[in-house]
Amino acid sequence: MDGAWSAAAVRRAEAQLMAQLPPGTLMQRAAAGLATECARLLRERSPGRRRRGVYGATVTVLAGPGDNGGDALFAAARLAKRGARVFAVPVMGERVHPVAAAALTRAGGRLVANPPRRCDLLLDGVLGIGGRPGLPGRAIDQLAAIDAGTVVAVDVPSGVDVDTGAVPASAVTADVTVAFGSYKPCHVLGRAALHTGRLVLVDIGLGPHLDPHPAVRVARDGDLAAWWHEPGPDDDKYTRGVVGVAAGSEQYPGAAVLATSGALAGPAGYVRYAGTAAEYVRRRHPEVVCTQEVKEAGRVQAWLAGPGFGTDEASLTELRHVLESPAPVVLDADALTLIGEYPSVLTQREAPVVLTPHDREYERLYGSAPAEDRGAAAAALAKRLNCTVLLKGHHTVVASSDGEVWANPTGRPQLATAGSGDVLAGFMASLLASGMSGTRAAVAAAYLHGRAGGIAATGHRTITATDVAKALPQAVGETLSATDTPGRRR
Ligand SMILES: NC(=O)C1=CN([C@@H]2O[C@H](COP(=O)(O)OP(=O)(O)OC[C@H]3O[C@@H](n4cnc5c(N)ncnc54)[C@H](OP(=O)(O)O)[C@@H]3O)[C@@H](O)[C@H]2O)[C@@H](O)CC1
Ligand SMILES: [K+]
Numbered sequence: 217m218d219g220a221w222s223a224a225a226v227r228r229a230e231a232q233l234m235a236q237l238p239p240g241t242l243m244q245r246a247a248a249g250l251a252t253e254c255a256r257l258l259r260e261r262s263p264g265r266r267r268r269g270v271y272g273a274t275v276t277v278l279a280g281p282g283d284n285g286g287d288a289l290f291a292a293a294r295l296a297k298r299g300a301r302v303f304a305v306p307v308m309g310e311r312v313h314p315v316a317a318a319a320l321t322r323a324g325g326r327l328v329a330n331p332p333r334r335c336d337l338l339l340d341g342v343l344g345i346g347g348r349p350g351l352p353g354r355a356i357d358q359l360a361a362i363d364a365g366t367v368v369a370v371d372v373p374s375g376v377d378v379d380t381g382a383v384p385a386s387a388v389t390a391d392v393t394v395a396f397g398s399y400k401p402c403h404v405l406g407r408a409a410l411h412t413g414r415l416v417l418v419d420i421g422l423g424p425h426l427d428p429h430p431a432v433r434v435a436r437d438g439d440l441a442a443w444w445h446e447p448g449p450d451d452d453k454y455t456r457g458v459v460g461v462a463a464g465s466e467q468y469p470g471a472a473v474l475a476t477s478g479a480l481a482g483p484a485g486y487v488r489y490a491g492t493a494a495e496y497v498r499r500r501h502p503e504v505v506c507t508q509e510v511k512e513a514g515r516v517q518a519w520l521a522g523p524g525f526g527t528d529e530a531s532l533t534e535l536r537h538v539l540e541s542p543a544p545v546v547l548d549a550d551a552l553t554l555i556g557e558y559p560s561v562l563t564q565r566e567a568p569v570v571l572t573p574h575d576r577e578y579e580r581l582y583g584s585a586p587a588e589d590r591g592a593a594a595a596a597l598a599k600r601l602n603c604t605v606l607l608k609g610h611h612t613v614v615a616s617s618d619g620e621v622w623a624n625p626t627g628r629p630q631l632a633t634a635g636s637g638d639v640l641a642g643f644m645a646s647l648l649a650s651g652m653s654g655t656r657a658a659v660a661a662a663y664l665h666g667r668a669g670g671i672a673a674t675g676h677r678t679i680t681a682t683d684v685a686k687a688l689p690q691a692v693g694e695t696l697s698a699t700d701t702p703g704r705r706r
Contacts, residue, residue: 628666
């Protein structure tokens with residue numbers, strides 16, 4: 217697992233580490249890592265650039281008043297020593313880190329008010345973890361005026377809200393963000409994650425001093441491999457878990473087909489379908505056992521209810537039957553609308569429930585739209601309803617009822633396509649049926665679904681939900697084989 221730590225937590229760790237080191241050591245570590253990454257980027261081929269390499273490259277620094285500007289100026293001094301033409305623009309009056317500015321001028325760089333209109337690399341050293349959201353006017357003007365080959369954000373893209381990932385005012389949009397010591401929530405949450413670009417972590421030795429509980433958790437391949445229940449020689453289709461899917465209707469049979477596709481791609485051994493689209497499900501998936509009603513479906517280890525399910529009286533009755541079962545449940549789409557109208561159906565439930573709202577469904581459940589702090593928004597709903605919440609978005613967030621927040625690192629805009637959520641929900645129910653906890657099932661499903669979207673999109677501009685379902689087994693295979701951690705057996 218990776219983590220993202222708040223600015224305050226980073227400062228606490230930094231203070232502990234700095235007490236053991238000569239002054240300025242951490243800034244030099246940060247600047248060295250930043251310069252290395254910049255040099256690597258300058259060596260890369262880039263369409264708008266005439267030459268490759270550091271020597272002769274034009275590098276512009278937007279330098280703010282604090283240590284973030286200091287990091288940028290020290291890194292730029294290293295590039296100037298290697299022959300780059302460096303121009304640094306102080307963006308808060310004349311306030312710049314004095315020692316770093318002196319190092320830059322000694323190395324041949326220049327402090328200027330008007331840099332060249334074009335540069336190969338723009339270093340955003342305006343604001344770091346001491347920044348409040350928004351940019352100073354001079355930074356906004358320079359960003360608009362400069363045509364930069366590559367924009368590198370120093371530690372964080374300036375202007376974003378570091379701790380929440382909100383972007384309430386202007387902010388830098390980076391191609392690459394070079395983070396020091398640890399990730400921060402803005403790198404993985406909300407709209408700020410879209411400003412981050414590719415994320416590079418420079419190790420400055422902060423790790424042992426960071427609080428063991430990050431503000432936001434980020435799953436990695438190894439987590440998935442450790443959580444995945446690999447079938448053993450004594451397993452059969454029942455012991456691997458049975459998934460029940462209550463989805464689709466005569467009007468929306470596709471939701472039933474897609475949700476069962478997702479369920480079939482998961483680790484459970486058996487998929488049962490209950491609903492009025494049975495004929496369509498049978499035709500597409502002969503391996504699914506179909507009934508008309510939830511009560512006829514028999515025992516399952518997890519239910520999915522909701523996609524294409526309808527919101528009438530009959531649907532509410534079926535939802536009640538699902539919730540009466542002692543099994544964990546994923547509630548999606550129409551089931552969320554029903555829960556919004558009849559919240560009492562959720563009370564008295566002991567087995568885990570995972571809710572998968574998009575923003576409008578969230579509003580129906582919570583009474584107001586999710587706040588820009590999407591981690592906090594998901595956690596508030598999870599706490600209120602005592603459920604796991606998977607809040608969908610370009611960076612999907614999962615929150616447990618006890619306040620753990622996870623940001624999903626996979627996924628792409630093409631996944632916002634009809635039926636993609638049905639596949640996700642069915643797959644998640646299969647993970648639950650295999651014995652994963654509600655939060656892990658939600659985190660793992662988002663992760664693998666995003667990865668499947670990536671596989672399906674390779675070489676294509678558009679993808680369908682069916683493509684995503686078909687790519688899920690490959691996403692699982694690649695994820696589980698990408699690590700040496702053996703899959704745990706039950
Ligand atoms: N932590 C670590 O381990 C390490 C940290 N390091 C580096 O230090 C960075 C943090 O540096 P930092 O504390 O000096 O804060 P930073 O963000 O540069 O600027 C604060 C200044 O900006 C101003 N200001 C704020 N918001 C504003 C706004 N919207 N618009 C305009 N002005 C605004 C604010 O002024 P104020 O208004 O408060 O007087 C204050 O003067 C960190 O991100 C990393 O790069 C590494 O060197 C080594 C290891
Ligand atoms: K920055």
